[in-house]
Amino acid sequence: MQFTPYAKGLLVALSLSVMAGCSSSGGAQDGDMDSANSGANTAGMNSGANTSGNQMGDASMPNVRTIYFAFNKDTIRPEFESVLMGHAQYLKANTxxxxxxxxxxxxxxxxxxxxGLGERRAKSVARFLTVQGVSPSQIEIVSYGEERPAVQGHGESSYAKNRRVVFDY
Structure with a gap:
């Protein structure tokens, strides 16, 4: 049935819009895992004031360009949804x-x-952005898998920083 995925997409978009409207300001600069629960959920959102000095269109380029994922998952974590909303706002304002x-x-x-997992994570982010109204022609997906780790190491703290999608403009 075609209606069910469409309805789910609308429900997700509506939920994210409500959550974005209720978020506070502040946050991490680089999507740092140490502050992911306390403020990264609002970093990257444009509050109306352009503090970066690079105004293009109605939205400034988001500062947070990395979002992180749980082990073996490609679902977007709630604390990064408003970061993605900031990227969607920027891309829509700067076609x-x-x-x-x-x-x-x-x-x-x-x-x-x-x-494959890196590709699924990037596609998950792309789907989120397109549901927010970003043109698919503005998005390109690349997967590096395990080939370009952000952190060297064999512990969970290293692994957690390597499970990510990075925005490159």
Missing amino acids: SANAVLEGHADERGTREYNL
Whole structure:
């Protein structure tokens, strides 16, 4: 049935809009995991004042360009939804801007599996952006899997920083 996915998309968009309207200001600069629960959910949102000095259209380029994922998951974590809303707002206001979504995974799993997981994570972010009204032509997806770790190491803290999607404008 075609209506069910459409209805789910509308429900997600409505829920995210309500959550974005209720968020406070502040947050992490780089989507740092240490502050992900306390403020990254609002970093990247444009509150009407352009503090970065690079005004293009109605929205400034978001400062937070990395979002993180749970182990073996491609679902967007709630604390990063408003970061993505900031990117969607920027891309909608700047229709000539393009974003490359770089999907990454930690080193656990096979190379092929991790390339697929990185791609699924990037596609998840792309779906979120298009539901918000961003043109699919503004989005490119690349998966690096485990090949470009942000942090070297074999512990959970390293793995957590390597499970990510990075925005490259």
